[in-house]
Amino acid sequence: MKIFVLLWLFVIASSQGDNCPKPELPAPECSDLVYRVLNDQTRSVKYNGNRHKCDYTNPPMNLPTNVSPDWQTPGWYRFEEPAGTILPMSPPCQGCCGTAQTGWTMATLPARQYERKDIPVCFHWRNNVCFTRTQAKVTNCGSYFVYYFVNTPGCNIRYCGITQK
Template sequence: MKMFLCFFVLFILGFDDSSSQGNVNKAIKILTKQVKKLQESNKANFEATNMKIETLKNESQTNVKSLDEKITNQYETKVLKLENLIEQTNLTKMDVNSLFGEITNQTEFLLKAMDYKLGILKVGNAECSQYNILNEADRGISSGDGDNCDSTGLNTSPMWKGASWYRFLPPAGTILSQAAPGEDHCGTWLSGWCNATLPTVPGSTLDIEICFDYSGFQCWIAYDGKVTNCGTYFVYYLDNIRDCTVNLRYCGAN
């Protein structure tokens, strides 16, 4: 456009003096119109540019606001999740502490029991080292009847020493029978068995009931006794049978 105007002016100036003043005026009018159009075009472009700038600014503000709200919402959501996680973690800590305590106790017990088994530690109970032995072959639960009685009076069993601490050893077995063997077993008439659970902690002692099985009655008569866990074996405090007119004997088992 600028080049066109320049050529146009040069063209007008190139007229000789004989040209009429009307042609000059006409050229000036044309130039004026072109300049005005150019100004209007620039103004329109400027206004359009301003509108685009405003639009971009509005869009930018909207996007920034939307992004800010999105970030804020995400932050609040994460904070809420974190608070819930902290609350759950606190509850879990209580459970973990309780569980850890149980596991620790069980682990200590297992390690202690292993030490006893390996002979690293010894149970300090006197009865675990000072006891009598019951190891008669016919004292075992699989044996039939006999005339043996655990008493220092009549029909005394070969290994019986009176009321004392005893340890069962093969071939009689390793423990006092935990089940009713029935009458006429263990080399006697009334077979004695432990009507109680054994202690699980090494060094601990429990009071027990010892029943004698007879004529379908698993606990026809009962004696009090004790049992101590010596780590790898058990020892029993067994009372002397008071009357052996009917033979009673403590029955061994594995």
């Protein structure tokens, strides 16, 4: 009788297991072993000084470069203070963020934890809020977001940061 009851419980538990929600697996890019940190204060939309920084590695030899101190290569990045905590979702002022062309996105942030989205990134220059553009990715890591950024289209172009409210 005990064997029959145990077998019956196993069958019931197995048949109901398909309806149980499966736990979401963390996105690997949320690990601090994967992402790099963007925390240079001149990256903040509040900064209006030097306008020559860029998020661009390996520029052509004949161009002067002033690569951002917190930029390394294309990859996953997390914004941290004093740079801000997210990429702005409206155009920042032209010439702020320590660069000439200021990076922002018109996309919304992913709402669910570990959700990833492809987003456009625009760079504001002169009277055109999307003078140059590129693609990026953003992942919701719960209490913060990480972005996959590529090299900007040239120098004096940079991804800006703003503090999320």
